Amino acid sequence: MKKYISPIEDIISEASKGNMFILVDAEDRENEGDLVIPAEDANADIINFMAKNGRGLICLALNEDKVENLGLSLMSSNNKSRHETAFTVSIEAREGVTTGISAHDRALTIATAISGNTKSTDIVTPGHVFPIKARPGGVLVRAGHTEAAVDIAKLAGKNPSGVICEIMNDDGTMARLPELIEVAKKFNLKIGTIADLISYRINNDHIITRVQSEKIESEFGGEWDCIVYKNDLDKAEHIALVKGRINSNDVIPVRVHSVNIFEDLISINPNRKNLISKSMDLISDLDSGIIILVRDTNDDALSNLLKKYSGNNLKQDNKLKEYGVGAQILIDLGVKKMSLISDTNAMPINLEGYDLEISDRQPLEDNN
Structure with a gap:
């Protein structure tokens, strides 16, 4: 399986080019994987691709400052989820959307949310985009896909936000590494690991x-x-x-x-x-x-x-x-x-x- 895992430097390079990639926890055939892309590159075609080929929940990974700037409260004040994923209330762009669920509408909501000029009044809740708040310190504090998406976007020189979507098989089960490799081959995507990202940051960040x-x-x-x-x-x-x-x-x-x-x-x-x-x-x-x-x-x-x-x-x-x-x-x-x-x-x-x-x-x- 190792030969199908790209060095984290290659994943960062893909992100800098605005390309999508797959992220898993580590080189373990039991790992689940997410489609990931810097949020600023998540246009309508990308959202449609994730909906068709990822099939999981399309989420917007944001840093703590952006969540506070948008005035978003956490979905639950008493988080008992297995991995303590910090979902906020769902969002929608106030202007320019219709039902909010189309690929165009969700892409517009994402673009609105991550813009440096956006005010909290430009976003309404609830909506059809699901923000998740990344922990300060990124993967060095919490080894999650949310933190990894934000870290990679930052390392790639992009807006510190990412769009992520779990990858499911045709039968509705979660895709594991063997299936993820086939997805990567089919769509010419690289696969990286959060473990490699943690090692990269540990090696390069004085903490x-x-x-x-x-x-x-x-x-x-x-x-x-x-x-x-x-x-x-x-x-x-x-x-x-x-x-x-x-x-x-x-x-x-x-x-x-x-x-x-x-x-x-x-x-x-x-x-x-x-x-x-x-x-x-x-x-x-x-x-x-x-x-x-x-x-x-x-x-x-x-x-x-x-x-x-x-x-x-x-x-x-x-x-x-x-x-x-x-x-x-x-x-x-x-x-x-x-x-x-x-x-x-x-x-x-x-x-x-x-x-x-x-x-x-x-x-x-x-x-x-």
């Missing part, structure tokens, strides 16, 4: 700031430099514990740890208890190294984790963001080569864009 540094004394490993970093996008703070002198020419032992209150403090999972203290003891024995403690800052992080442990097994897919934050902290600390302390071989982001190299790996559990 962390060092805010405080103090020496601390711990039961585990003695003295450490404790450095607090802030994520400029979601304002969350993360910690780097540094032992010894960090020389960019050396291979530095590194542990990137996603803080989990249930495992790290309550020991709900006996197989993963005391990982932080074990890491600190290991690095102390090695005389130098870094532990990065990354927090999950999603609003529902704790409740989702609790559901997972109670048997609901909800998928938590924050690794891209966590490793991206960790990588930028390592760069700030002067790391070039690392010995990664981990019991898995997973590495969800491409470190080459950071000029970081994993020279070797060492398991944590085998050292205890």
Whole structure:
């Protein structure tokens, strides 16, 4: 399947040319896909194409500023949808439309909504176009098609808005990657992934700031430099514990740890208890190294984790963001080569864009 996925740079190039493309979450045959195009290029022909060949709901992805400028309220003040998609009330252009549902009318409504000259009085509700508010920070905060459409439009130098439409099969089921590939071949469309977009933005956007540094004394490993970093996008703070002198020419032992209150403090999972203290003891024995403690800052992080442990097994897919934050902290600390302390071989982001190299790996559990 990988050979049918275009680099995100090619997707951005397509957007800059005003071309439509398909966007999926990742290179996974179970993924659903959306037709996506910068909103400023969504003319009547494009809307008609989406209605005929996408068959899903045609939506307008807008940034927060535009939603506020148009005075649009959220469709629900208590969003309980599976992915917390931030639909606003539906809209229509006040002037120039008839029923509002035709391809021409919907294209006109979209053009009116995204115009820099539009006032809230130029739009009426309800209507036949469905705006969705993208989260500030884009895919680095929420890995959704809404955020991806806005991010790609911005990266392409376009109006920061996009039109998206889910792709369905002829029988009404959702098209998965094998079917999406056939759609792409039929209409000469490129396929990109949100995962690649996240990696691209992590590699190209500087998102962390060092805010405080103090020496601390711990039961585990003695003295450490404790450095607090802030994520400029979601304002969350993360910690780097540094032992010894960090020389960019050396291979530095590194542990990137996603803080989990249930495992790290309550020991709900006996197989993963005391990982932080074990890491600190290991690095102390090695005389130098870094532990990065990354927090999950999603609003529902704790409740989702609790559901997972109670048997609901909800998928938590924050690794891209966590490793991206960790990588930028390592760069700030002067790391070039690392010995990664981990019991898995997973590495969800491409470190080459950071000029970081994993020279070797060492398991944590085998050292205890």
